[in-house]
Amino acid sequence: MEVQQHMRWRQSFIAEVSEALQQLGLRACLVCGSADALGIERSPVFLLTGGLPPAGEDPALGEDRDYDLTCAVRIECAGCGHLMLFNANMYRAEDEQILVREPS
Numbered sequence: 001m002e003v004q005q006h007m008r009w010r011q012s013f014i015a016e017v018s019e020a021l022q023q024l025g026l027r028a029c030l031v032c033g034s035a036d037a038l039g040i041e042r043s044p045v046f047l048l049t050g051g052l053p054p055a056g057e058d059p060a061l062g063e064d065r066d067y068d069l070t071c072a073v074r075i076e077c078a079g080c081g082h083l084m085l086f087n088a089n090m091y092r093a094e095d096e097q098i099l100v101r102e103p104s
């Protein structure tokens with residue numbers, strides 16, 4: 001039986017993104033204004049542009065492909081459910097390993 005694995009952000013990357021967004025001015029929910037309801041999801045969101053990847057390929061490891069895969073950080077407000085997505089590449093140092101695999 002295959003072991004199901006999940007992709008997670010590295011803890012250090014979550015901390016970096018969180019700090020960067022606060023410096024950009026994201027300190028409270030844009031909709032309800034709640035300051036401490038914002039939470040960063042530990043797993044990435046993959047946004048696929050331009051078609052489906054071939055079966056069996058690991059989308060997270062693909063780089064030079066026909067399709068464009070955006071790895072996004074998902075932030076959700078626990079107060080009103082407002083969802084925000086940020087492109088992880090904007091917050092990633094070059095060659096930085098930002099994803100880890102974890103058994104579910």
Ligand SMILES: [Zn+2]
Nearest residue numbers: 029032077080
């Ligand atoms: Zn809110």
